[in-house]
Amino acid sequence: MRQIPTLILIILSLVSNVFSAFAVDPCDMDTKLSGGTVFTESDNYPLDNGFNCELWCKGKNGKVTVYDDADCAFKAEWNESGDFIARVGYFWGKEDENTPSYKDLDGDIHAEYSYTKTGSSYDYSLIGIYGWSKDPLVEFYICDDSYNRMTDPWNTTKIGSAVIDGATYNIYKGTMINMPSVLGENMNFTQVFSVRQGGTRQCGHISVTEHFKAWEKLNVKTGPLYDCKIAIETGGSKGTIDYHYATMWIGDENGPIIPEERAPFKDTILIPGVVETEDYDKGGSKVAYYDTDRINEGEVYRNDGVDIVEIPDGYAVGYTKTGEWLEYTVNVKLDDVYDVEASMANGNSSPKVDLIFDGKDTCSLTGKSVRNDWDTYYLAAGKVTLTEGTHTMRLVFNNNYTNIDFVKFTSESSSNKLNGVVSEIETLFDGKTIKIVSSDDVKLVKMIDMTGLPVVVGTGNVLNVENVATGVYVVVAATSNGEYYKKVSIVK
Numbered sequence: 001m002r003q004i005p006t007l008i009l010i011i012l013s014l015v016s017n018v019f020s021a022f023a024v025d026p027c028d029m030d031t032k033l034s035g036g037t038v039f040t041e042s043d044n045y046p047l048d049n050g051f052n053c054e055l056w057c058k059g060k061n062g063k064v065t066v067y068d069d070a071d072c073a074f075k076a077e078w079n080e081s082g083d084f085i086a087r088v089g090y091f092w093g094k095e096d097e098n099t100p101s102y103k104d105l106d107g108d109i110h111a112e113y114s115y116t117k118t119g120s121s122y123d124y125s126l127i128g129i130y131g132w133s134k135d136p137l138v139e140f141y142i143c144d145d146s147y148n149r150m151t152d153p154w155n156t157t158k159i160g161s162a163v164i165d166g167a168t169y170n171i172y173k174g175t176m177i178n179m180p181s182v183l184g185e186n187m188n189f190t191q192v193f194s195v196r197q198g199g200t201r202q203c204g205h206i207s208v209t210e211h212f213k214a215w216e217k218l219n220v221k222t223g224p225l226y227d228c229k230i231a232i233e234t235g236g237s238k239g240t241i242d243y244h245y246a247t248m249w250i251g252d253e254n255g256p257i258i259p260e261e262r263a264p265f266k267d268t269i270l271i272p273g274v275v276e277t278e279d280y281d282k283g284g285s286k287v288a289y290y291d292t293d294r295i296n297e298g299e300v301y302r303n304d305g306v307d308i309v310e311i312p313d314g315y316a317v318g319y320t321k322t323g324e325w326l327e328y329t330v331n332v333k334l335d336d337v338y339d340v341e342a343s344m345a346n347g348n349s350s351p352k353v354d355l356i357f358d359g360k361d362t363c364s365l366t367g368k369s370v371r372n373d374w375d376t377y378y379l380a381a382g383k384v385t386l387t388e389g390t391h392t393m394r395l396v397f398n399n400n401y402t403n404i405d406f407v408k409f410t411s412e413s414s415s416n417k418l419n420g421v422v423s424e425i426e427t428l429f430d431g432k433t434i435k436i437v438s439s440d441d442v443k444l445v446k447m448i449d450m451t452g453l454p455v456v457v458g459t460g461n462v463l464n465v466e467n468v469a470t471g472v473y474v475v476v477a478a479t480s481n482g483e484y485y486k487k488v489s490i491v492k
Helices: 005-022 208-217
Strands: 036-039 043-048 054-057 062-066 076-081 083-091 106-118 125-134 137-145 156-166 167-181 184-196 203-207 225-234 238-252 267-273 273-277 308-311 312-319 325-332 337-347 350-355 359-365 378-384 389-397 405-409 423-428 431-437 440-446 453-457 462-464 471-479 482-490
Touching: 036 043, 054 062, 054 225, 062 083, 076 083, 083 125, 083 238, 106 125, 106 208, 106 225, 137 167, 137 203, 137 208, 156 208, 167 208, 184 208, 203 208, 203 359, 267 273, 337 359, 350 378, 359 378, 378 462, 423 482, 431 440, 431 471, 440 462, 453 462
Parallel strands: 137 184, 267 325
Antiparallel strands: 036 062, 043 054, 054 083, 062 076, 076 238, 083 225, 106 203, 106 238, 125 137, 125 225, 156 167, 167 184, 273 405, 308 312, 312 405, 325 389, 337 378, 337 405, 350 359, 350 389, 423 431, 431 462, 440 453, 440 471, 471 482
8 A cells, every 4th residue: 555645545446557567568559648737836746646746946947747547657848047956756855744764564565667769968968767765865866867977976976786677786884964955955965876787778667665775774864855856957058858657656566455344354353352463454554453564574374564473272472562553343242340360471571562542542452471471371351341343443552572362351341251371170171072071061052153152062071172273262261260261273
C-alpha cells in the first residue's frame, strides 16, 4: 500500500497505467503525447492523479507541460532561463504528518521513463531523479543522463560506488553553506549524487530505494522525505526534454502494493474466548498492523510485514520492537469485567504489552522473563471492562523482542476457568483420539475452533479427532467444578 496520505484516494486509478510498465520494456514506449496543463511560474503544483509538479526557473522563458492521464509524463522547455528545474513525482511537503522516510514506506520507490531531448545546457545538467529529505536536510540526485556528461558534480568528493539496476553508479557527496533549499533561504545541507557510469541512457528503470540504501552505507543518511521526482535540471542555454512515458510507484519491481480491504483475517473473534495473535485483521501496514520493517522474519503463516514464528502449539508473533502494534476485530458477547491472560516469552526483559479497545479501554500486561529463553511461554494476567458488541482491539508492544502466542478472555460472571499453559486438565493424544485427564469428574468434553464454533463432541472423557483437520483448537472439559479449557494442536 502507498503510505502517502495525498495519494491513497487515487491508487486504483493509477494501477492501469502503472501496470503497463511491467508488460513492456520502457525503451519500447514511444507514444507521442499532446495536450495537458502548462505551468510557467516557479511553484509546486498538485496534480489530479496524486502526483506533484515543480517548476523552478531562475530567469524567464521556461515552462513545463504535464500531460493528461499519463502519470508523471511531462515536457520541459527552456530558453536562456538560467538555472532551470522541472520535475514530476511524489511530494510529501513540510508537514510532519506527511513525512515518511524511505524506510517507512510499505514498499520501495521505483521509477520508469522514456524521453527524447533537444538543445543544450550551459555548465551542468542532470536528468534522472531529484529530491530532498528534511531531517537531515539532504538534496539528492540520481543522474542517468546529461547534456554535458557529468563526471564529478560541482563541490563534491567521490565517496564510493554501487551497482544498481545492472550499472555502476559513482557516488559523490558535498556540503552547501548558506544556500537556498526547500525549507528556506541560507540553509546548510548535504548534497549526494549517484552518477551512472558506462554511458548515458534515455529510457529505463530506476530502483530509487536502492540508492538510498547505497548512500546510507556510505554514511549519507536521509530522513523524512520532502519529495522525490523524475527531473531535469539545467544550467541554461536552450532545449527541450519530452518524457512521453514516465511513472513512479511504491511497491516492488512488479508494481505498487495495493491495500487490502480491512476485515477479520478469518471470522470475527469472540470474547470470552481466545485471540490467536497471528490472526490480526487483514488490511495491511498502518491499517491492521504496524511493523518497523516490511519482512516477516519468521517466514511462516502470512506474507506481510508482521514477524510470525512457529511454536509447538502453532504460531506466535515474534521479533517485535517497541511501538509496533496489531489490531483485531472482536465481538464481545456481554457487558462484563474480563480476566485477561496473555501467553508471552522474552529472553531479554519482562514482556510488556497493552490491549487497547476502541482507543480508550486499556489493559496492561507484564509477563515473566527468563534470560535468553524465548521458547518457554508464561501467562501474564490483567483485567478489562468491556461492553457488548463489535470492537477493535489493538495489541501494542512496549518493549523489544516480546513473543506472544495468544490472549485469553474469561468473563468474571461466568464459572468458566480458562487455562492454557498450566491447566486443570491434561490431554493425551494418540493420533486418533484425545483423552482428557482431570482430578475432577469429566461430565462432557468437546472441541471448539478458535472462533468458538464446535468441531466435535466426545463420549465420556474421550474425543475422536480422526476426521479433524490439522490446526489449533481448544478442548473444553465440563466437570463438577466448572469448565476447563486447553489449547491443542492437531498435526497430521
